[in-house]
Amino acid sequence: MKKFKTLAIxxxxxxxxTSMLGETEEGDxxxxxxxxxxxxxxxxxxxxxGKYYGKIVWLREPIDPxxxxxxxxKNNPDESLKNVPLKGFxxxxxxxxxxxGEWADGTIYDPQNGSTYNCVIxxxxxxxxxxxxxxxxxxxxxxxxxxxxxKKKKK
Numbered sequence: 001m002k003k004f005k006t007l008a009i010x011x012x013x014x015x016x017x018t019s020m021l022g023e024t025e026e027g028d029x030x031x032x033x034x035x036x037x038x039x040x041x042x043x044x045x046x047x048x049x050g051k052y053y054g055k056i057v058w059l060r061e062p063i064d065p066x067x068x069x070x071x072x073x074k075n076n077p078d079e080s081l082k083n084v085p086l087k088g089f090x091x092x093x094x095x096x097x098x099x100x101g102e103w104a105d106g107t108i109y110d111p112q113n114g115s116t117y118n119c120v121i122x123x124x125x126x127x128x129x130x131x132x133x134x135x136x137x138x139x140x141x142x143x144x145x146x147x148x149x150x151k152k153k154k155k
Contacts, residue, residue, distance in 0.1 A: 028047060032044070056091060
């Protein structure tokens with residue numbers, strides 16, 4: 001009987017572990033390079049310590065026409081961040097995979113107006129995301145459609 005209990009515990013742990021791996025792989029479908037509908041930037045989404053983050057890796061107009069230097073986050077409400085370059089800037093933060101092709105609990109920053117919004121990301125298909133940014137209630141938010149440019153490389 002003792003061997004049976006030990007075997008049951010081991011099998012239960014193995015089942016739980018493989019279930020967690022499956023969720024991780026499912027959540028990793030978000031990883032890759034994406035283009036928002038305005039086609040002004042590309043964002044690379046990575047997984048860091050179990051959460052998903054996205055940073056700007058390309059700008060259609062990388063140079064500020066006034067200064068002749070790389071564009072910075074000039075609309076940021078934090079004075080100390082106004083000179084931070086937009087290329088490399090982390091716009092998506094702290095997303096957690098919730099299952100069923102949805103990531104939540106994160107924020108999206110809009111460098112055009114310097115505002116940060118709560119956000120939910122939904123995978124419509126392998127190459128299309130719906131991002132809904134909102135303050136307070138999702139009902140009063142705005143949805144943008146992003147297209148995949150580069151898929152995550154398999155290891």
